[in-house]
Amino acid sequence: MSKYNVKPNLSVNFAGIQSSNPFWLASAPTTNTGEQIMRAFDAGWGGAVWKTMGARVTNTSSRYSSINWNGQRMMGFSNIELISDRALEVNLRELAEVKKRYPKQTLIASLMVESTREAWHNVVQQAEDAGADGLELNFGCPHGMSERGMGSAVGQVPEYTEMITAWVKEKARTPVIVKLTPNITDIREVARAAKRGGADALAAINTINSITGIDLDTLIPQPDVDGRSSHGGYSGPAVKPIALNMVQQVMSDPEAMLPISGIGGIATWKDAAEFVLLGSGTVQVCTAVMQQGYRIVEDMIEGLENWMCEKGFHSIEDFRGLSLPKMTEWKDLNLNYKVVAHIDEAKCIGCGLCYTACWDGAHQCIHVDRVSGQVDGPIELHAKPSDVKAASRSNISVTPIPKLDGYLARQPYVTPLARVPRVDETECVGCNLCSLVCPVDACITMVEVKTHLPAETWEERSAACLTGESC
Amino acid sequence: MQELLQQKPEIAERFGDLHPPFEAQAAVVESNRCLNCFDAPCTIACPTHIDVPKFIKKIASGNLHGAALGILDANVLGASCARVCPVEVLCEGACVMHGSNEHPIEIGRLQRYAMDSFHAKGGKLPRKSDENRTEKIACIGAGPASLSTAAELQQRGFQVTVFDKRPSAGGLNTYGIAEYKLPLTESLDEIELIKDLGVEFRLGVEICGETWLAELEAEFDMIFIGVGLGAMHRLSIPGESHPGVIDALQFIEDYKTGKISQVEGDVVVVGAGNTAIDAANAAKRLGAKSVSILYRRTREHISAFDFEYRQALQEGVHFLWLTQLMAIHSSAIGITSVECLRMEIDSDGSLKPVEGSTSHMECNMVIPAIGQSPLLELLDQCREVQLERGRVVVNRATGQTTNPKYFAGGDCVNGGREVVDAVADGKRAGVEIARLLESAYV
Numbered sequence A: 001m002s003k004y005n006v007k008p009n010l011s012v013n014f015a016g017i018q019s020s021n022p023f024w025l026a027s028a029p030t031t032n033t034g035e036q037i038m039r040a041f042d043a044g045w046g047g048a049v050w051k052t053m054g055a056r057v058t059n060t061s062s063r064y065s066s067i068n069w070n071g072q073r074m075m076g077f078s079n080i081e082l083i084s085d086r087a088l089e090v091n092l093r094e095l096a097e098v099k100k101r102y103p104k105q106t107l108i109a110s111l112m113v114e115s116t117r118e119a120w121h122n123v124v125q126q127a128e129d130a131g132a133d134g135l136e137l138n139f140g141c142p143h144g145m146s147e148r149g150m151g152s153a154v155g156q157v158p159e160y161t162e163m164i165t166a167w168v169k170e171k172a173r174t175p176v177i178v179k180l181t182p183n184i185t186d187i188r189e190v191a192r193a194a195k196r197g198g199a200d201a202l203a204a205i206n207t208i209n210s211i212t213g214i215d216l217d218t219l220i221p222q223p224d225v226d227g228r229s230s231h232g233g234y235s236g237p238a239v240k241p242i243a244l245n246m247v248q249q250v251m252s253d254p255e256a257m258l259p260i261s262g263i264g265g266i267a268t269w270k271d272a273a274e275f276v277l278l279g280s281g282t283v284q285v286c287t288a289v290m291q292q293g294y295r296i297v298e299d300m301i302e303g304l305e306n307w308m309c310e311k312g313f314h315s316i317e318d319f320r321g322l323s324l325p326k327m328t329e330w331k332d333l334n335l336n337y338k339v340v341a342h343i344d345e346a347k348c349i350g351c352g353l354c355y356t357a358c359w360d361g362a363h364q365c366i367h368v369d370r371v372s373g374q375v376d377g378p379i380e381l382h383a384k385p386s387d388v389k390a391a392s393r394s395n396i397s398v399t400p401i402p403k404l405d406g407y408l409a410r411q412p413y414v415t416p417l418a419r420v421p422r423v424d425e426t427e428c429v430g431c432n433l434c435s436l437v438c439p440v441d442a443c444i445t446m447v448e449v450k451t452h453l454p455a456e457t458w459e460e461r462s463a464a465c466l467t468g469e470s471c
Numbered sequence B: 001m002q003e004l005l006q007q008k009p010e011i012a013e014r015f016g017d018l019h020p021p022f023e024a025q026a027a028v029v030e031s032n033r034c035l036n037c038f039d040a041p042c043t044i045a046c047p048t049h050i051d052v053p054k055f056i057k058k059i060a061s062g063n064l065h066g067a068a069l070g071i072l073d074a075n076v077l078g079a080s081c082a083r084v085c086p087v088e089v090l091c092e093g094a095c096v097m098h099g100s101n102e103h104p105i106e107i108g109r110l111q112r113y114a115m116d117s118f119h120a121k122g123g124k125l126p127r128k129s130d131e132n133r134t135e136k137i138a139c140i141g142a143g144p145a146s147l148s149t150a151a152e153l154q155q156r157g158f159q160v161t162v163f164d165k166r167p168s169a170g171g172l173n174t175y176g177i178a179e180y181k182l183p184l185t186e187s188l189d190e191i192e193l194i195k196d197l198g199v200e201f202r203l204g205v206e207i208c209g210e211t212w213l214a215e216l217e218a219e220f221d222m223i224f225i226g227v228g229l230g231a232m233h234r235l236s237i238p239g240e241s242h243p244g245v246i247d248a249l250q251f252i253e254d255y256k257t258g259k260i261s262q263v264e265g266d267v268v269v270v271g272a273g274n275t276a277i278d279a280a281n282a283a284k285r286l287g288a289k290s291v292s293i294l295y296r297r298t299r300e301h302i303s304a305f306d307f308e309y310r311q312a313l314q315e316g317v318h319f320l321w322l323t324q325l326m327a328i329h330s331s332a333i334g335i336t337s338v339e340c341l342r343m344e345i346d347s348d349g350s351l352k353p354v355e356g357s358t359s360h361m362e363c364n365m366v367i368p369a370i371g372q373s374p375l376l377e378l379l380d381q382c383r384e385v386q387l388e389r390g391r392v393v394v395n396r397a398t399g400q401t402t403n404p405k406y407f408a409g410g411d412c413v414n415g416g417r418e419v420v421d422a423v424a425d426g427k428r429a430g431v432e433i434a435r436l437l438e439s440a441y442v
């Protein structure tokens, strides 16, 4: 009906920074020059965080490597690149020029300088004079800069983070975003420190320390810089789950919570929606753009708008953080809730992946030898996978020849019931494994089994044990 | 000594691959599509039970050598089978992907990818036992069935000798299978591997007559019969003895071995089995002006596989249904035309000529392809080996004939199926012979 009539409003106010949409380019090669950023704005990006500026550096060659998975390229991406290798003045001059030409788009200056109050005061002044709408402090770069006492050398020590954030706040007139490194034990510690230092917002995550792989011919880890390598920063689809978890941890901690810009493996509107559902006010994208170009933002905007319409959300604020209350600690989960696997016989293609998975990786309760009648009780004898295999291999099979074997032999293969596995529901623990490995959509579903027991958490159960009730 | 068969370059050029090989990246993408099914239906559907998902997953990980060894362990002619198997009705026909309306995994091409790499790197067949045994086994015929028995036994340490009446080994793999499926050189390379194991080949020797058989029985502990089928059926119509009439098997053998390198004029092929289609396609590729397949019944009745039929249409072969060849006319120059009769099928399924429907067709060459007859001369001489409708009767699971010293497999047992069936037969016989000989000493 009118579901699709009203176009939702994607504009956001992020810690006081206005942005026409929540899609920002993360500080990276895609925001290296004014010319690039203007092209990105033309493509539809709401904002851009300038490639980190500071003292000039020299980069290595080569500097990237990646993980390919099942023939798909760049599932995980790694770099040993440093901050901008252009002069600070050049970057600032171009930033001013971009701001003049694109006043409505958001421009954030990412900064990193040596750890003295004076150096920070200077660079903050320069960036704001050039027209930046906000500042992002890069306390996360995991290589090269950390050895110079910058980047993650700061971000890994809460005291330094607090101290430098405070220095910046002494001077800054625009909002200050602290970009966090994931290379720590508990991201909340540093987030709290940044908040204590006066940060207006956070951004998470920067890249994760990694070694993507080793060339098995040359034995040189990747990327190869004249026969040697160094640990890189991991990004791309592979890091999204880690980033989501870190964003949730920060946003669920009252002492750390601040407006947050979610980063890490975002490539589609779905990824972005997930980050917002866990509390992100904006999202930043790097690897996906390096792989596919600025143009991906068009689908990100449209996809998010369509989803918002469908769900009845009019603005980003309408759904920001909605999933946070659905995350709890393990001890607060209901132990009396039960699901079991259900196989749709009409959809099953008889691949047996669920069978293998349940035998080797779960609780041996999927069977290929169908038994009829009532089956209950935990003790049931079934042929082991190896026996099933051996039996069918010893079958003699010969080529069907249409003339001799009838036309049936030529018909499209239909899964015979004998190949459709059967779940023994009395033994299924409802772990999900089979439904995850099944290659057919919606073939294995997890259905709830009423236990008729009241909800009970582990905490409640342990308390009951202490008072002498059965457990 | 055998005269070395050489492939003619112009033939090789004209008979390009029917299924071109995979590029490296495509092979990895395709192999990753395989689900690695449990008790995989593709493996069951393969008569030699190659562990398909296992070798495919090894291609995905880059372990090509392991993939090839896995294939060879089940099927020693894995390279030729990868090219000639009718995968649509075997492994690929059983692939579970059909169930989700997806293209089946291209098992045949992946198998070829692994085997090509094995051959390119000069891989050798592994032995299955370190023991050297003294028992000797004779294989009559050097086609796929015998090659498979021979390899299986030699790999287990037995002494095998293979006899064939032809100058080169390989049976129909070498002489009969269309060049665009299996180039001659590929067949010969594969046989080299088996020779390399230590199998002795005595070529150009026709086993015939009681004395020969008695000699074999005296020298060898066990005998495997893998003689295939005999000559092609004759048409039995006027004009058939003209030299322009050449049966399909002879025709294929002649172009494969370089005796024919060109065909001119209009060609008529009689029959609509896989052999007819191979001959028709070949005639087309060798330059015939037109090629027509004459068949008594209709499209629904042909014994050729569906994909073979479609391939022929693509090559430009015409099919004339409900057409019976009645006579072949020739002049001093050669064959000039054929005389045909239209047929119709009654409601009870019987075939009947249509009165006065005789027609003439211009034609310069006639290729009959109406099936092969059994090799009765030899088979009849094997004592106590029971035959039924010209086929050797065996225990399906072991290949043993009614004479316990004789085993048999391949076309002479099944009446003519596929290479892979012959390989499977040979392997089962090899395993059983080894079991019998080994247990005799326990």
Ligand SMILES: Cc1cc2nc3c(=O)[nH]c(=O)nc-3n(C[C@H](O)[C@H](O)[C@H](O)COP(=O)(O)OP(=O)(O)OC[C@H]3O[C@@H](n4cnc5c(N)ncnc54)[C@H](O)[C@@H]3O)c2cc1C
Pocket (backbone or CB within 6 Å): B084, B085, B086, B140, B141, B142, B143, B144, B145, B146, B163, B164, B165, B166, B169, B170, B171, B172, B173, B176, B177, B178, B181, B205, B206, B207, B208, B226, B227, B228, B229, B248, B249, B252, B274, B275, B278, B375, B378, B409, B410, B411, B412, B416, B417, B418, B419, B420, B422
């Ligand atoms: C034209 C044609 C095309 C085909 N195409 C395909 C295909 O694409 N794919 C597929 O899978 N299958 C195909 N086949 C079938 C396949 O070739 C056979 O099923 C297979 O070769 C059978 O192997 P075999 O070992 O039983 O017999 P053969 O390959 O026939 O080998 C028998 C051998 O025994 C020898 N021999 C016979 N008698 C004697 C004797 N008395 N003494 C010594 N040696 C003797 C013969 O010279 C021959 O070398 C085709 C068959 C034909 C006729």
Ligand SMILES: Cc1cc2nc3c(=O)[nH]c(=O)nc-3n(C[C@H](O)[C@H](O)[C@H](O)COP(=O)(O)O)c2cc1C
Pocket (backbone or CB within 6 Å): A026, A027, A028, A029, A051, A052, A077, A078, A079, A081, A082, A083, A084, A110, A138, A140, A141, A179, A205, A206, A207, A234, A235, A236, A237, A239, A263, A264, A265, A266, A284, A285, A286, A287, A288
């Ligand atoms: C090649 C490359 C260079 C980067 N340079 C910077 C940088 O200069 N400053 C910074 O704060 N982050 C830098 N990053 C980190 C990204 O901004 C981002 O945090 C990270 O890549 C995760 O997001 P993604 O998964 O969308 O790529 C860089 C990332 C890459 C891949």
Ligand code: SF4
Pocket (backbone or CB within 6 Å): A340, A341, A357, A358, A362, A363, A364, A365, A366, A423, A427, A428, A429, A430, A431, A432, A433, A434, A435
């Ligand atoms: S949910 Fe887990 S335990 Fe139950 S059938 Fe599936 S894999 Fe087995």
Ligand code: SF4
Pocket (backbone or CB within 6 Å): A343, A344, A347, A348, A349, A350, A351, A352, A353, A354, A355, A419, A420, A421, A437, A438, A439, A440, A443, A444
């Ligand atoms: S994994 Fe899915 S499709 Fe495969 S056998 Fe199990 S239920 Fe069927």
Ligand code: SF4
Pocket (backbone or CB within 6 Å): A351, B033, B034, B035, B036, B037, B040, B041, B042, B043, B052, B053, B094, B095, B096, B097, B105, B107
């Ligand atoms: S049936 Fe298909 S998907 Fe399954 S193992 Fe065989 S080739 Fe792979």
